[in-house]
Amino acid sequence: MKLIFERSVSGRRTHLTPKSTFPSKELPQALARAKQPKLPEMSEVAISRHYTQLAKQTFGVNNGFYPLGSCTMKYNPRVNEAVAALPGFARMHPLQPKATVSGCREVLDTARAHLCEITGMDDMTFQPAAGAHGEYVGLLLMKQYHQSRGDHKRTRVLIPDSAHGTNPASASMVGFTVTHIPSDVEGCVDLKALKAALDDTVAGLMLTNPNTVGIFDPNILDITRLVHDAGGLNYYDGANLNAIMGWVRPGDMGFDVIHLNLHKTFSTPHGGGGPGAGPVGCKKLLSGFLPMSHMGSRIWEGEKPDSVGQVRAFYGNFLVVVRALTYILTLGKEGIPQASGMAVLNANYLMHKVKDAFPLAYDRICMHEFVLTLESVRKETGVSALDVAKCLLDYGMHPPTMYFPLVVKEALMVEPTETENRETLDEAAEVLLAIREMTKTRPEKLHLCPNTTPIGRPDEVGAARNPRVRYQFPD
Amino acid sequence: MKVPNDLLYYKSHEWVKMEGDTALVGITDYAQNELGDLVYINLPNVGDELSRDDAFADVESVKAVSDVLSPLAGRVSEVNEELIDAPELINKNAYTAWIIRLKDLGDMDELMSAQEYEEFLKKEA
Numbered sequence: 252m253k254l255i256f257e258r259s260v261s262g263r264r265t266h267l268t269p270k271s272t273f274p275s276k277e278l279p280q281a282l283a284r285a286k287q288p289k290l291p292e293m294s295e296v297a298i299s300r301h302y303t304q305l306a307k308q309t310f311g312v313n314n315g316f317y318p319l320g321s322c323t324m325k326y327n328p329r330v331n332e333a334v335a336a337l338p339g340f341a342r343m344h345p346l347q348p349k350a351t352v353s354g355c356r357e358v359l360d361t362a363r364a365h366l367c368e369i370t371g372m373d374d375m376t377f378q379p380a381a382g383a384h385g386e387y388v389g390l391l392l393m394k395q396y397h398q399s400r401g402d403h404k405r406t407r408v409l410i411p412d413s414a415h416g417t418n419p420a421s422a423s424m425v426g427f428t429v430t431h432i433p434s435d436v437e438g439c440v441d442l443k444a445l446k447a448a449l450d451d452t453v454a455g456l457m458l459t460n461p462n463t464v465g466i467f468d469p470n471i472l473d474i475t476r477l478v479h480d481a482g483g484l485n486y487y488d489g490a491n492l493n494a495i496m497g498w499v500r501p502g503d504m505g506f507d508v509i510h511l512n513l514h515k516t517f518s519t520p521h522g523g524g525g526p527g528a529g530p531v532g533c534k535k536l537l538s539g540f541l542p543m544s545h546m547g548s549r550i551w552e553g554e555k556p557d558s559v560g561q562v563r564a565f566y567g568n569f570l571v572v573v574r575a576l577t578y579i580l581t582l583g584k585e586g587i588p589q590a591s592g593m594a595v596l597n598a599n600y601l602m603h604k605v606k607d608a609f610p611l612a613y614d615r616i617c618m619h620e621f622v623l624t625l626e627s628v629r630k631e632t633g634v635s636a637l638d639v640a641k642c643l644l645d646y647g648m649h650p651p652t653m654y655f656p657l658v659v660k661e662a663l664m665v666e667p668t669e670t671e672n673r674e675t676l677d678e679a680a681e682v683l684l685a686i687r688e689m690t691k692t693r694p695e696k697l698h699l700c701p702n703t704t705p706i707g708r709p710d711e712v713g714a715a716r717n718p719r720v721r722y723q724f725p726d
Numbered sequence: 727m728k729v730p731n732d733l734l735y736y737k738s739h740e741w742v743k744m745e746g747d748t749a750l751v752g753i754t755d756y757a758q759n760e761l762g763d764l765v766y767i768n769l770p771n772v773g774d775e776l777s778r779d780d781a782f783a784d785v786e787s788v789k790a791v792s793d794v795l796s797p798l799a800g801r802v803s804e805v806n807e808e809l810i811d812a813p814e815l816i817n818k819n820a821y822t823a824w825i826i827r828l829k830d831l832g833d834m835d836e837l838m839s840a841q842e843y844e845e846f847l848k849k850e851a
Contacts, residue, residue: 416791654789660760711788715765716814 259291320652320664323515331574345565362576371502372532378567385510385529386421405454438464449481459488461618463656475505494619497588517575528571593669604680608687612659620666644701735843736797750824761787764813799832
């Protein structure tokens, strides 16, 4: 399809501006642009058609099954949007007089209370803009804690080798060095290796539980105790909270600080669908370090001397919090654990239907997701995890996460979420089994998939080596 | 999978080629095959001091980013800058596309011969 710049026609407009009745004033020459910006010029209908056509080329959870592991692609209920669009939320300004925003303050206070209850934390900030930003802020709290005690030698963060790539990246951004802890044969933290790595230079441990292979670490209480005994703190990556929400709490597992991905667990839009939110919760001992311009009833409280400072303007992406709170209140105390229970049941149901065709990386009851390893399939048939993922597109299914976690070869990581009904899971299993048959009978066809999508196989190597991310105007 | 006889190998799939009192280090054919098409490499600075197992470079493929670990202690005396614009040289021939040259070398106790490395690869699979 044509790019929006290629549809532009000089002079086309979407609306007519009435003549101004005010005297006009020119900007000083020094502030004016030398050249007009190259913005596309189009009629309203042309813009509408352009974006509708783009939307047709995308695939979202509203199009079909979207089992992208570790991303929790659950359905975002329409009621969230209806509530977030209420003018009392959507038309507010963060600098409005305090007396006129008590509803918004109540939203932040209520969301904080519920999320602290769900996670077992004492306090929370909504400023971080998304998950990775939350990791960064959570680690800043950890750093500030040690520095406030004059404990300057704690510069290492321990991270399992199965962790999300953002964990070591965030730790580096904060100025820590990363020590990787190997997984044991069950895919969990190797306790011996953890003990060996712990000393008085360790600032803390970053962990997600259940971990990235979908297994709840049975030694979690020992792990967090060992870190505490060595003087470190425990950081919980909330990426996999959808497995345990309402059943167990990171705070009770021994974690001191966590981030949440509201767009995963609490049904707010993902990525391109809108702004994110990565609230950071903590135990009392870290509360004083939370970012300034605290939300809720303490918005206008004075300076906090120990705070890590402001990490985003005002209160973060407020309307995302409105959506998450709507979700929490819609589900209620019974619905929250029911949702995560269904997520775990769905993952186990699908896992059992496909595990004879594609070997499991770890053959045991899983939590909200499971990981297949196609190493043996690739060796036998030449068909890789990438080929299977591409083929799924032809069946109208979004592929699982590929080649992650790094500790599993030819990995496909499947997370169905609680959104899906039994029929969808049965269909997905049939498709996966049919593809497995194809790996035996017609493997060469699988290298050519997908055939029904607007774009077949893009040149991924070319795109990574020579990215062209800007439109090249003909002049 | 090619495993030349005149090189030494490390458990994280690096090779070492002794040249006088210096050593060239790269990643093995097995490693490049596992990683797939490389699109980016991050090199260390000349003069960097390395201990064994220090990550001295990282390589990015279409699948993932991986650390390259130092098979022995030493000081970086040269880096192969040609790889910056052409990381695919490692895919073309992993044993000519050296990544760094080390001097002031530490012990080589942990290195494997070609035969030992081939045995090691069999066990890995």
